[in-house]
Amino acid sequence: MRIAVYENLPPGGALRASFELGRQLLQRGHTLDLFRLSTYAEKGPFDLAPLIGSVRVESYRPALGLLDARLSAGRLGPRSLTAFGALRRAHRRLAAQIRAGGYDAVLLHPDGMTQAPYALRWLDGLRTVYYCQEPPRFATERAILDRHRRRLASSPFPIGLARLVEDRLVSPRLIQEDRASVAHATVIAVNSVYSRERAWAAYQREALVVHLGVDADRFQPASDQVARAEVLSVGSPAAAKGHDQVIEALALLPAASRPALRVVLGRGERSDLAELAAARGVTLEIEAGLGEAELARCYQRALATVCAARLEPFGLTAIESLACATPVVAIREAGYRDSVEDGVNGFLTDPEPAALAEAVGRLCSDPHLARRLGRAGREQVLDRWTWEHAAARLEAILTGRA
Numbered sequence: 500m501r502i503a504v505y506e507n508l509p510p511g512g513a514l515r516a517s518f519e520l521g522r523q524l525l526q527r528g529h530t531l532d533l534f535r536l537s538t539y540a541e542k543g544p545f546d547l548a549p550l551i552g553s554v555r556v557e558s559y560r561p562a563l564g565l566l567d568a569r570l571s572a573g574r575l576g577p578r579s580l581t582a583f584g585a586l587r588r589a590h591r592r593l594a595a596q597i598r599a600g601g602y603d604a605v606l607l608h609p610d611g612m613t614q615a616p617y618a619l620r621w622l623d624g625l626r627t628v629y630y631c632q633e634p635p636r637f638a639t640e641r642a643i644l645d646r647h648r649r650r651l652a653s654s655p656f657p658i659g660l661a662r663l664v665e666d667r668l669v670s671p672r673l674i675q676e677d678r679a680s681v682a683h684a685t686v687i688a689v690n691s692v693y694s695r696e697r698a699w700a701a702y703q704r705e706a707l708v709v710h711l712g713v714d715a716d717r718f719q720p721a722s723d724q725v726a727r728a729e730v731l732s733v734g735s736p737a738a739a740k741g742h743d744q745v746i747e748a749l750a751l752l753p754a755a756s757r758p759a760l761r762v763v764l765g766r767g768e769r770s771d772l773a774e775l776a777a778a779r780g781v782t783l784e785i786e787a788g789l790g791e792a793e794l795a796r797c798y799q800r801a802l803a804t805v806c807a808a809r810l811e812p813f814g815l816t817a818i819e820s821l822a823c824a825t826p827v828v829a830i831r832e833a834g835y836r837d838s839v840e841d842g843v844n845g846f847l848t849d850p851e852p853a854a855l856a857e858a859v860g861r862l863c864s865d866p867h868l869a870r871r872l873g874r875a876g877r878e879q880v881l882d883r884w885t886w887e888h889a890a891a892r893l894e895a896i897l898t899g900r901a
Contacts, residue, residue, distance in 0.1 A: 500529045500530070500603040500604060500897065500898065501529075501530045501532070501600075501601070501602050501603050502524065502529055502530065502531050502532075502602060502603065502604050502605070502606055502897060503531075503532050503534060503597045503600060503602040503604075503605045503606070504517070504521055504531050504532065504533050504534065504547070504551075504605075504606045504607075504608070505534045505535075505593070505597075505605070505606070505607045505608060505616055505618055506533070506534075506535060506547070506608040507535060507536045507538060507539065507610045507611055507612065507616065508539060508608060508609065508610075508611050509539045509541070509573040509611050510541060510542060510543040510545070510573075512632070512711075512815055513608060513609050513611075513632045514542065514543075514545050514608075515545045515815075516608070516630070516632070516690075516711055517545075517547060517608045518545035518546065518547045519545070519712065519714070519886045519889070519890075520606075520630075520886065520889060520890055520893055521533075521547040521550065521551070522547070522550060522886075523886050523887060523889070523890030524890055524893070524894065525550060525551070526890075527890060527891075527894060529894075531547075531551050532551065532552075532553040532554075532555065532600065532602070533547055533548055533551045533553065533554045533555070534555050534557070534593055534596065534597060535548075535554065535555070535556050535557070536556070536557050536558075536559040536589055536593070537556050537557065537558050537559050537560070537570075537571070538559055538570040538571060538573075538611070538612075539570075539571070539573050539611060540571040540572070540573075541572070541573060544790070544791070555593075555596060557589050557590075557592055557593040557596070558589070559585065559586065559589040560585075561576070561580050561581050561585035561586070562576065562580050562581075562585075566580065566581065573611075575611075575612060577662075577665055578612070578665070578666075578669045578673070579665055579668070579669055581612060582612050582613055582669070582673060582676075583672070583676070586612060586613065586617060587617045590616060590617035590618040590620075590621070591617070591618075591620075591621050593618055594618040594620075594621035594622050595621070597618070597622060597625070598621070598622065598625065602625065603626070603897075604625070604626040604627070604628065604897040604898070605622055605625050605626065605627045605628070606628050606630065606893075606897065607619060607627060607628070607629045607630070607684075608630050608632075609630075609631065609632055613673065613676060613677060613680070614631075614633075614634070614635050614673075614677045615629060615631070615676075615677045615678075615680035615681045615684075616629075616680060617676070617680055619680045619681070619683040619684050620679070620680055620683050622683065623683055625685075626685050626686075626897070626899065627683070627684050627685045627686070628684070628685065628686045628687075628688055628893075628896055628897055629681060629684040629686070629687050629688065630688045630689075630690075630709065630893075631681070631687050631688065631689050631694070631698055631706065632689075632690055632694070632812060632813075633690075633694060633697065633812045634677070634697050634698060634700075634701035634702070635673065635674055635677055635701075636810075637670065638670075638674045638701070639697075639700070639701075640810060642809065643739070644670075646738055646739065647666075648663060648666060651663050651666055677701075678701065678702060681701075681702050681704065682702070682704075684704075686706075686707060686896055687702065687704050687705075687706040687707070688706065688707050688708070688709045688893065688896055689706040689707070689708055689709070690708070690709065690710060690711050690812055690813040690834070691708065691710065691812055691813045691833070691834035691837045692708060692834075692836070692837055693810075693812065693813075693832075693833045693834045693836065693837070694706070694708075694812045694813065694834065695707075695708055697812070707896055707901060708892075709889055709892045709893050709896065710813070710837065710838075710883075710884065710888075710889055710892070711813050711815055711818070711889060712818070712884055712885050712886035712887070712888060712889040712890075713815070713818045713819050713821075713822045713880060713884055713885060713886070714791075714822075714885070714886060715822050715880055715881055715884075715885050717791050717792070717795060718791075718795050718798065718819050718822035718823050719795070719822060719823060719824075719877075720799065720823055720824040720873075720877060721796075721799040721800070721823075725799050725800045726800065727800060727801060727802040727825075727866075727869070728758060728759070728800075728802060729758050729759040729760065729761050729784075729800065729801055729802060730745070730749065730758045730759070730760050730761070730801060730802060730803055730804075730805055730859060731760075731761050731762075731763070731797055731798060731801035731803070731804045731805070731820070731825070732745045732760065732761075732762050732763070732804070732805050732806075732807070733762075733763040733794070733797075733804065733816045733819075734763070734764075734808060734816060735764050735765030735768050736765070736768065737762075737764055737768060737770035737772060738770075739808060739809075740807070740808045741806075741807025741808045741809065741830075742762050742770070742772055742807070743772065743775055744807040744850075744852055744855065745760060745762075745805045745807050745855065746760060746772065746775050746776050746779055746781050746783070747779065747852035748805070748807075748852040748853070748855035748856040748859060749779075749781045749856065749859065750779035750780060750781055750852075751852060751853060751856040752856055752859065752860055752863070754780060756860075756863055756864070757780075757781065757782075758802055758859070758863055759781075759782035759783070759784065760776065760781055760782065760783050760784070761783075761784045761785075761786065761797060761801070762783065762784070762785050762786070763785075763786045763787070763789055763794060763797060764785060764786070764787045764788075765787065765788065766787055766788030767787065767788065768787055770785075772785065773785065794819070795819075795823060798819060798820050798822075798823035798825050799823050799825070801820070801825050802825075802859075802862055802863065802869060803825060803826050803827065803828050803845070803858075803859060803862045803869065804816060804817070804820035804825055804826075804827050804828070805827075805828045805829070805855060805859065806827060806828070806829035806830065806835055806839075807829075807830055807850070807855060808830075809830070809832070809833075809850065810832065810833045811833050811834050811835060812833065812834050813834035813837070813838075814829065814833075814834045814835045814838065814839075817829060817835055817838045817839055817845075818838050818880060818884045820876070821838065821844055821845075821873075821876030821877060821879060821880050821884070822876075822877060822880040822884070823873075823877075824870075824873035824874055824876060824877040825873050825876070826844060826845040826846075826862060826869055826872035826873050826876060827839050827844065827845035827846075827876070828845055828846050828848065828855060828858040828859055828862070829845065829846075829847055829848070830847070830848060830849070830850040830855075831847035831848060831849065831850075832850065835847065838879075838884065840879075842872075843872070843875055843879075844872050844873075844875045844876035844879055845872055845876065846858035846861070
């Protein structure tokens with residue numbers, strides 16, 4: 500098949516999914532052309548462009564080019580200037596290029612500025628698959644909206660006030676535009692059963708599940724016997740990933756047997772986790788901006804990975820941990836329920852420190868149990884959680900066989 504792929508994403512999970520799925524589709528013999536906007540210049544290690552012969556970049560220069568430097572660096576300007584008219588026009592030009600290309604299918608990933616890409620509106624008649632990582636969460640999750648607005652309000656007066664006013668005016672329109680764009684997709688693909696439920700709630704459309712995957716060669720058990728004496732918690736931003744709840748959970752364990760905690764954050768991110776850990780008597784090590792090899796070593800030396808983010812759409816951390824034969828303790832909700840099986844490859848718990856502490860304590864006191872759960876997790880990854888499995892499912896959707 501000849502497939503047009505659209506992405507406009509900063510480094511992160513959605514960009515990684517675009518890269519891994521694109522790489523697998525190429526290996527399966529398909530021809531891909533990549534379409535992007537002239538934003539988010541930094542792609543990190545997950546840049547699909549070097550693997551593809553044709554990369555078309557549509558110029559996007561709102562506000563007479565005054566925001567070019569911000570947009571290229573991944574810092575969005577005022578959304579009233581960047582998320583509507585000028586962006587729609589750029590997408591319309593891009594869609595015209597796709598229509599002229601004679602493609603068999605179009606795979607569209609989220610747009611970092613709007614969620615669903617406007618280009619969907621001008622691709623009617625083509626088979627379009629929108630891989631929706633999540634509907635706009637600020638529309639339904641109060642915690643995310645409040646955290647976002649606290650960040651806006653932290654700017655000096657009167658800038659913070661102006662940003663809050665703009666946000667209250669713009670947010671309802673962003674939700675409406677997202678829904679209008681999604682209505683044009685031939686198929687909506689999502690990353691978990693939970694995300695399928697959220698897509699129905701947001702769009703009243705059925706969605707097909709294409710689980711995310713993991714590279715089982717990069718993430719694998721250590722070749723030598725590694726002492727597993729710490730607990731791992733991974734993800735950014737720190738305020739959304741529940742690292743504070745992991746600290747509170749470990750603080751409930753007896754000091755004599757309490758494992759240390761290693762937290763992995765994004766590059767350049769700061770948090771107040773160190774102060775909380777010190778106050779609770781939890782030994783904490785914070786890592787930031789790790790590459791995949793370094794991250795894999797963190798999983799390999801962990802007794803368990805704790806996933807405490809609320810309403811996580813999928814939870815890539817969980818399957819990365821399982822690939823390294825490290826059991827997972829996750830809260831029993833949202834996307835974690837797809838990959839973590841209670842008592843099989845880890846534990847699912849209530850979203851409370853006491854419940855997390857009980858599960859971690861069981862693994863600390865029974866290394867044989869931890870090894871058994873870890874081995875089962877590795878076997879499950881090889882059986883169902885690789886990018887090869889994800890790409891096969893996506894291929895069936897692109898061709899209309901699913």
